[in-house]
Amino acid sequence: MDRNISTFKQLCEYCVSSKKNIYEIAQYNMAKEADISENEVRNVVMNALKSMKEAISIGINSNELSVSGMCGDDCYKVKKFYNKNHSMFGPLFQKVIEYALxxxxxxxxxxxxVACPTAGSCGILPAALISISEEYKYNTDDQLNALITAGEIGRIVSAKMALAGAVAGCQAECGVASAMAAAAITQIRGGNIYQILNSSALALKNVLGLTCDPVAGLVEVPCVKRNPFMAVFAITASELALSGVESKIPIDEVVDAMAQTGALMSPMLKESSEAGLATTKTGLYYKSLICKK
Amino acid sequence: MKKSTLFDIILPVMVGPSSSHTAGAVRLGLLARHIYKTEPKKVIFTLYNSYAHTGTGHGTDKGLLAGILGLGVDDRRIKDIFNSSISKNVDYSFNYEDNFRRHPNSVDIEIDGDKKMFISGDSVGAGNILITQINEFKVSLSGNYDTIIIVYKDKPGMVSAVTKMLQDENVNIASLDCDRNAKGQDASMIICIDSPLNSTVISDIENIKDVYFVTYVEKLGI
Known part of the structure; x- marks a missing residue:
C-alpha cells in the first residue's frame, strides 16, 4: 500500500485503483507508522470516540462558567429553550447545536x-457525527470508519499547512474541523470518495479567510459559539455533496487557497488578539475585567 | 521532519481549553519531570509572553504544575490542582514576564529537591513542545522519542563510541544532534531512539572517558 499520500488527488486515485475506502487506507498507514496492528489503531480511535461522547454527556448538564466568566452557560440556555420550543429544523438540528456547545x-x-483537530474546534465533529449516529442509529463500527475518514482529511490538509489559528486563522481550525465533519457524515451515509472529498471542499470554501481574534486571548469568544455554526455548515456541505453537487475547485486547490489566504492575513488577525473582535470596545472591556482578576 | 499522522489529527484526549496553552503546558511539566527524575520539593515557573498574558485563563499555570507532579494531559484533576492533595507537598510559585527574544509560549522551570535544575521550554503548537535548555546546555527535546543526552569533551571518536554501544544493543537511532561550546570544550549529543533502552547501556556510556554527564529521558505517553 502507498504510505506517502500527501494530496487528495493521490488519495482519490489510490481509493479508486485499490477499491478501498479512505478509512481502510488511513488505518493501514497509521498502523504501519505506529508499528501497531489495525485493530489497535481502531481501539485508539474508539477511545477518542468514547471521550467525545463523555464530553457531551457531562457538558450538556453543566452551566459552570469558565475562569474568565465569559462563557459556559450557553448550552444550558439552549437546552432550556428546546424543552419548551422545538427547533423548526427538527430534533437532529437541536442535538447538533446542543452537542457542539x-x-x-x-x-x-x-x-x-478531544482536540479534533484542535481544542478550540473540538465541538464540531462530535456534534455532527454523534447526533446523526444517534438519530439514524449508525453502529459503532460505522462511527469509527467515519471518524478515521475525517482524520485522514485533516491529516492531508495538515501536510500542506499547520492547523493553527496563529498560522492561518480560524479557517485552519474550525474551518478544517467543519471539512472533517462533512467527510465523516458523508462517509457514514454511504457517500463515495468523490462525494466525501467534495463535501470537505465545499465546507472549507465556505469559511476561507475566517479570522482568529479571540477576546482577551482566550479560546472562548467567539470560538465557543462558532462550533455549532460550523457543525451545521458541515451537514449542509455533506448534503450538497451527496446530491451530486461538486466543488468547482478541487479540494487540493481549495487547501492551497486557504494556505495562501492564511499567509496573506495580517498577524494581528491570527490568534494574537491585536485586532478584530478582541480590540472592539467591549472586547477590550472584557479583557480589562479578566486581567484584574 | 515528522509529518502529522492520523492520531495527531483526531487526538489527543485532553483537558481544555487550549492545546498549546493547556496540554502543551502539561507536557512541558511532564517532560521536565522525566528529566529531573525525582520528586521536586520546590518549583518556580516563569511564564513568558502569551503564556504570561493568557496563562491564567487557559490554565497554563495549573497545567505546568500538574505535569511536573506527573499528571497526564487528560487528567480531570488538573483543573483543581492548586487545591488538591497532589500539590500539597510541593512549594510552587509563578512569575510572569515579557521578553521578545523568547518564544510566545515559553517557560523557565527552576526545580529544587535532591538537586537543583533549570529547564526552559516552548509550546510550539498543537500540544507539541520543545525543551530548549537544561541547566547551561542548549537542547532540543520534543518528548516524542526516548532520548539520551550526553555531555562530553569535544574530541574525535566520541559519537562512534556511543553509537557502537547502541548498535550492539540493536537500538535504532531516529535522530542525532551534536553541539559544542567551542572546539575541544564541552559538547552535547542528543540521541533520539526508536526503542527503550536498558539502564546498563547508560552506565556504559557514563564510563566512556571524557563523558561528563549522561541522562536518559523517557518519551511522553501522548
Missing part, C-alpha cells in the same frame, strides 16, 4: 475533550 463549553471549563 456542550463539548466546546466543557473545553473552556477545563473539562476533558
Amino acid at each position: 456542550a463539548t466546546s463549553e466543557e473545553n473552556i471549563r477545563m473539562g476533558k475533550i
